[in-house]
Structures are given as C-alpha cells and as structure tokens.
Amino acid sequence: MRVAIIHNQFSDGGGMEAYMQGLVQGFLAAGDEVHIHTYKVDSSFAADFSCTVHKSHLFYLPRRWKKYAFLKSCNDSFSGKDYDLSLSLTRTFAADIAIVGGVHPASTIADKGKRHILKRFHDKIEMAFERAMFNRVPFVVAHSKSIAEDIIEYYPNMDASKISVLYPPVDTEFF
DSSP states (O other): OEEEEEOSEESSOSHHHHHHHHHHHHHHHTTOEEEEEESEEOHHHHTTSOSEEEEOOOOSOOHHHHHHHHHHHHHHHOOGGGSSEEEESSSOSOSSEEEESOOHHHHHGGGTTTSOHHHHHHHHHHHHHHHHHHHHOSEEEESSHHHHHHHHHHOTTSOGGGEEEOOOOOOTTTO
16 A cells, blocks of 8 residues: 655654654554654654665755745645545645644633734634545544534534544553
C-alpha cells in the first residue's frame, strides 16, 4: 500500500512527531511504501527510515509563515490520488484522514484577552486552517473523547459523524 503522511516536520521531537514516527515504523513493518510530505526534515533522523521524503522548498519566511505557506501549498496541490491512504498530522484538508491531537481554540482559552496582538493574529490564522480542515477532510481521528468533544464545541458547523476516537499508542518501554 502507498501511504502519504503530511506533517510540518519529520524529526525527533514532540508528541505528534513521536506519533508520526510510530506510524512510519508500523507502515514500514507491514511492508507499505511510505511517503512523508513536509517542509522541515532532520536528515540524520530521516536516514533511519526507508521512506521517501518530499520536502517543500519554501523561500525564506519566519517559522510560522513558513508553516502557513506549507499548509496552503498542501491544500492547493497535494493529490491523494497518488496514494492508497493519506494522513494529515497538521492543519490541512488535503489528506483522506486528519489526525488531531488537540484543537487550537482550546489551547488559547487560558490566555484569553492577555495574548499579544500578533499571537491573536496567528491564532486566527491557525483556526482558519483548522476550520477548513474540519469542514473539508473526509474523516477525522481524534486522540481522545475530550478532543472529539472540543472539535464539536469549537467547530459546530462540522459534520460530527466524520469523527472517530482512537487513542494514541503508549510506549510501555519508555513509560
């Protein structure tokens, strides 16, 4: 099976990056052909995986703007028709399935009214990408029941029947 995974970065790092690493390892172990679509790659990390990395070559932009350019590029030009399955681990509607580990509005609640004007501006952009993703992606996998509830609460116009809950795996050797 040809599988595409879309994420901002292919590197060792945070929670979604660890989740992505597990997906890649699982698909490769099953004999699948894995393609990573990203704009940031840790080459030494990627060398440990026998997958194809498609790096978007974006001109110099500050970090957040580079992410937004990547998301727009995916929305405009990624074709899932080249793959049997496509997964997005970032805020794009280009894939068959969006994997969601949290929603942006929920992360801003504690700072409501205290956030700098530029952060509020970036929040609006993040939520616009997120809203488009929830409205247009065919399926959504939420990492918990509370995340599924947040999606429905903050994006009431989305079709809630598209959401399934699938808890991420736990690395029992680490924890």
